[in-house]
Amino acid sequence: MTTTNTVHAFIVPTTTTTTTNNLNSNRHHRIGNRSSLSKTSLHLLKATTTDTTTTTNTSTYIPRISSQDLQTLSKDGYVVIENFIPSTDNGINLKEALRDDILNLRSKSKFKIAKIGQDTTNKLNEEIRVAETCFLGKEKPELRNVYNQRREQLYDLLEFLRIDLEENSNNGNSIKLDQKLSEFLYAYYPTGGFYRRHRDAVKGSVSYLRQYSLLLYLNTDNYSSDKDGGQLRIHFDSGKDFLPVDETPNYIDINANGGTLVLFESSKFPHEVLNTSSERFAIVGWYNRPMSFTDISSISSNKDGDPVRLIGLAVAAGLVTVGLINILGS
Ligand SMILES: O=C(O)CCC(=O)C(=O)O
Numbered sequence: 001m002t003t004t005n006t007v008h009a010f011i012v013p014t015t016t017t018t019t020t021n022n023l024n025s026n027r028h029h030r031i032g033n034r035s036s037l038s039k040t041s042l043h044l045l046k047a048t049t050t051d052t053t054t055t056t057n058t059s060t061y062i063p064r065i066s067s068q069d070l071q072t073l074s075k076d077g078y079v080v081i082e083n084f085i086p087s088t089d090n091g092i093n094l095k096e097a098l099r100d101d102i103l104n105l106r107s108k109s110k111f112k113i114a115k116i117g118q119d120t121t122n123k124l125n126e127e128i129r130v131a132e133t134c135f136l137g138k139e140k141p142e143l144r145n146v147y148n149q150r151r152e153q154l155y156d157l158l159e160f161l162r163i164d165l166e167e168n169s170n171n172g173n174s175i176k177l178d179q180k181l182s183e184f185l186y187a188y189y190p191t192g193g194f195y196r197r198h199r200d201a202v203k204g205s206v207s208y209l210r211q212y213s214l215l216l217y218l219n220t221d222n223y224s225s226d227k228d229g230g231q232l233r234i235h236f237d238s239g240k241d242f243l244p245v246d247e248t249p250n251y252i253d254i255n256a257n258g259g260t261l262v263l264f265e266s267s268k269f270p271h272e273v274l275n276t277s278s279e280r281f282a283i284v285g286w287y288n289r290p291m292s293f294t295d296i297s298s299i300s301s302n303k304d305g306d307p308v309r310l311i312g313l314a315v316a317a318g319l320v321t322v323g324l325i326n327i328l329g330s
């Protein structure tokens with residue numbers, strides 16, 4: 001397994017209130033392009049944001065993925081980056097702050113027992129998954145009154161990743177990733193939690209728009225897989241939700257150490273979360289390609305063709321962003 005800990009970073013002015021950062025517009029203001037960055041050390045670049053709100057003097061650090069890690073993702077279909085979020089940056093412990101955000105949101109009943117499955121078959125199934133989740137997003141009404149500056153920083157980090165993934169050409173093809181369709185959630189696994197083997201992108205369902213799966217672990221510094229379990233197991237056999245009877249298991253186990261970032265092509269790898277022996281904190285996400293007419297017809301022909309049902313599918317698959325519903329509803 002290839003793991004690296006090279007991290008590039010972006011400094012973004014800290015905002016004091018919820019903003020509508022337009023990070024896309026920064027692309028033209030960025031200092032150099034990715035390929036011009038040195039690959040050997042931490043880079044701190046000044047970002048020109050288009051915040052409409054006041055900014056304070058303190059800066060926050062946004063870790064960026066290196067071109068080397070992007071290449072590994074293109075070549076192998078997955079990449080594991082340890083210490084993507086460093087322990088502290090400028091005295092700020094982002095992992096701890098986001099972990100605290102999870103605990104605070106749980107105490108305010110913002111987490112739900114996680115559901116499994118795609119489309120309208122989405123149902124509670126404790127044999128497959130024991131975890132709690134809270135969907136994230138600047139526009140999520142349920143989170144508006146629980147503002148957290150570090151969560152806003154996380155949104156910036158996730159959006160920079162989308163831009164970097166989009167710019168990265170995958171086997172010579174650059175893949176468009178629709179900002180409006182990005183899906184992110186906090187996942188909390190209690191002691192005794194797990195998520196059995198599954199796929200994130202299933203053909204014929206809205207989840208098939210998922211191009212890249214993202215996992216960013218927020219576990220404490222003394223979390224260790226030997227004592228705490230909770231490894232992410234990525235399978236390389238040719239099976240879907242099960243290992244084919246005539247194949248031997250072929251997988252890697254990734255330790256869910258705090259700060260580790262995992263990215264993989266959503267349609268390629270079945271995966272699972274091994275049993276946890278202590279609480280486990282993660283950010284889970286998917287970068288989706290834009291929905292095309294082909295997708296709409298393949299999803300609808302697979303079902304009953306009713307556009308209302310397609311909207312239902314989008315919601316059930318977690319694609320609850322207004323953008324997708326607008327597309328499907330139009
Ligand atoms: O928490 C993890 O490591 C993986 C979660 C996952 O696979 C999912 O939510 O689809």
Ligand SMILES: [Fe+2]
Nearest residue numbers: 198199200271
């Ligand atoms: Fe998954």
